[in-house]
Amino acid sequence: MQLNIRHETRYTYSLPLAYTIQQLHLTPRVEAQQHVLSWQLSTPGHVHAYTDAYGNLSHMMTMDTPHQALSIVASGVIETTAPDRGRLPNGDTLSPLIFTVPTRLTAPTPAILELAASCLPDGRAATRDLMCLAEHIFGAVRYQSGATGVETTASAALALGEGVCQDHAHLFLACCHAHGIPARYVSGYIDPENSDHAASHAWVDAWADDKDYSGWVSIDVTHARLMTDAYCRLAIGRDYDGAAPVRGVRRGGGVESLSVDVQIVPQ
The missing domain is CATH 2.60.40.2250 (Immunoglobulin-like)
Known part of the structure; x- marks a missing residue:
């Protein structure tokens, strides 16, 4: 495309x-x-x-x-082009472990720990576990334009029950980091098609351990789906502050x- x-x-x-x-x-x-x-x-x-x-x-x-x-x-x-099952070639020189450190925007709280425990094992997760988490977040935080700002933390968005794509991404990162699973923030663009979602977008990469694969899988938490060829990636970071x-x-x-x-x- x-x-x-x-x-x-x-x-x-x-x-x-x-x-x-x-x-x-x-x-x-x-x-x-x-x-x-x-x-x-x-x-x-x-x-x-x-x-x-x-x-x-x-x-x-x-x-x-x-x-x-x-x-x-x-x-x-x-x-x-659409990556096979959301999988990204790992050409990074950085260790994925640097993306296990919580930040100001992704600090865990008891509510976040409870959400993470409903989907994720400790230390590693299969793609199906990561997609389960995305679906839970999609249900817990309704997409609402203007409900939050760039300073809103993952815990605040979860408590509010409303947010935008960056809140979904931060909440996903917070859950993964709480279980020692590498996950990073992605900023970029998406073809919004007929939805009312913004064309400027945020999603995540998470480290998946499947039977036939170990590496980054790119997940759009807001739409609870794997990245397709409708996405253009601008930057990665630990959170919005690093990739805005x-x-x-x-x-x-x-x-x-x-x-x-x-x-x-x-x-």
């Missing part, structure tokens, strides 16, 4: 800013199941390209002249207004 993607992030401010710095994960990862046919990243200011510790193609954007608005546009065409498409700080500016427009057209 080919996905024609355009992603614009626009900030406007009530007062001029003196300085802005943004970390961008807006370039698709180099992976076996996706191939970049064309890609452009348009930003103001100074841009420095680098590869981060997780192998994500990243950019650091800075603006040190007065400004009251800025727009970041990423666009291009990605050719994707756009994340930064500013000096000045007063009140901030943010608008995000993502369009995906399958070809």
